[in-house]
Amino acid sequence: MLLCSTPLDEEVFDLVSNDRQSKRDSGYGTINHEDLLAMQERVTRARRQQLATGDLLTREQLRVRLQVTNKGLSTLISAESIFAFDLDGEDVFPSLFSDKRLNLQRLYRIAKIIAPAPPESRLDFLTARSGALGGRAPLELLADDVDYKELRRFASGWASEYSRTSVSFFAGEQVSVPLDAAPIYIAVVEVDPRASIWKRALNALISPGHRKPHEAPIAPSAFVAVIERVTLGHSGKELEAVARCRLDEGRIHVSIERRVQKDVETMTLVMPLEGTTVSDAAEHVFRALSK
Template identity: 40%
Template sequence: MTNSGWDIAMWRIDAKYDLPQFVASSLVRKIAANHFHLPATDRHRFQPIPDDVIARIEDIVRQAYIEAGEDVGGDILRAHLWRQALDGRRAMIASGELLTPTEFTRRIGVTENRLTQLLDSYSVFAVEVDGVEYVPAFLSDPSLNRKRLQAICQIIMPAPPLSRLDFLTAQNGTLGDRTPLDMLDDDGDYKVLERAAAAWAAEWSRTSVRVYDGLHETEPIDVSPLYTASAEIDPRRPLWKRASEALHAQGYQWPLGPYMDARQFTLFVERQTAGDGASTPEACVQISVDGEDIRIRVVAASGTTLRTETMPAGNHRSLIDIAKRVIAYLTNATRA
């Protein structure tokens, strides 16, 4: 018979601590029912037990349920990591590492309207803790090159605020085990930091191009694409440049070929943010090859026709070569 998480936790608590069975049982049930933390409202019921012992018992219960296979989908571990992160952010508030907007504006000597402008331009950012927004204190540090720091904040905008906070304050192997905050003064260091920040920011967004046989205005759900290419690219770059890079970059490409000789096919371009299960459709391009000509019909994600154009096919005959040529044409047309 398989032991339950409750059984394993009870045995381990009994082996480690001299607690009455009814007390240990009550602790295990309350901890397990509250994302593996004893509710603050119940702490007074176990007042004789020191805080450090309660914390160790919480760990015992959590590990017991995981070992018993009762962590369906990793929910226990995710809840634990989320709670750890939340506790860490609360500690940052207590230590003054996160500031209220009012305190932040006082420190840098600006109005609330100016702070709103800085937030809207991504020159600074705020993180949310318990439903309240706080601004990292280092963004107000007069010893740092604020102009360069704000420029880096703008570069890393695609990432979630908490990830931006970690990027700016954590040691980074690509930066010689220094933090970005250590690289703001020296011109050479700053150029290295700019490149590293741009590369890191691009990892938070993926642009994909999928090719389907035939002409479509919405992406088919009952057939597989003829070809898929995707790459991690900064979402602020122009649409057609991102699509072109996805087709040319050495990222994900499938299948590797050979490809069928389709005379009519459709490209769908979409963007997806890391951690977001839903993707954002950005464009649909219908392509028809007729002799020496390629007819292009560009459709917005909403289904609205933007334009229909004709371009020479040239020597490009394969499906992927034609797709690359069409995207290059659209890139140049947009630039013009």
């Protein structure tokens, strides 16, 4: 479920929806403040009840049940092998993470795979029956080796839907950021955000996915490739890198600015030019950077 205060960026929205106007008319992607507060209050009441019945556990309750040290529990949390919900400013954990009837090691591995999704969605994934899994819930597929292998594949695909990486191309070398012009080409892919930026950007160009226009244009003598990430449930896009490219006598000269937390890393490279389109040129660059 997507809950955000503003619609997704129009370029990305255009690529993932053929019916943008009807979704806007129905309020898709927006929720008013009063409804949000009421929903949060219902969630809080439900979590308090689940804590009282033992379906949710405090950090100390979970530590005792697992018979681990505080450090051991912190390791599980930081590795995203287990996840928590916020209740009155404290973390509470689904009790299934301490259910000794389950193969907990496999459960923790699945939880790590689906970590890109919000905690509520992750819990629903683990406990809800799925037609794609033969009408079974993921928790039912942990014991059997064949079932577990299928579950891992299914979980990876499911988790990738919560994050999209886009590569947008703009003609000219002095394109300003933030962007104030329409791209000449954009490619978007659903992919795990924990993969490296260059692998995700490469996947956007070579994997079946969303394209606009359908065919990549011939590369101009200078262009800029902008890599951004959209996370469902969050408004706007996160700028990750800008690659300014110049073609000269069969070579591509690239100047890269990459956002790393609050810092900006820069690098330059010169490579032989391969292909004729902006996608061809960028693919060659991203493939080299992802090695």
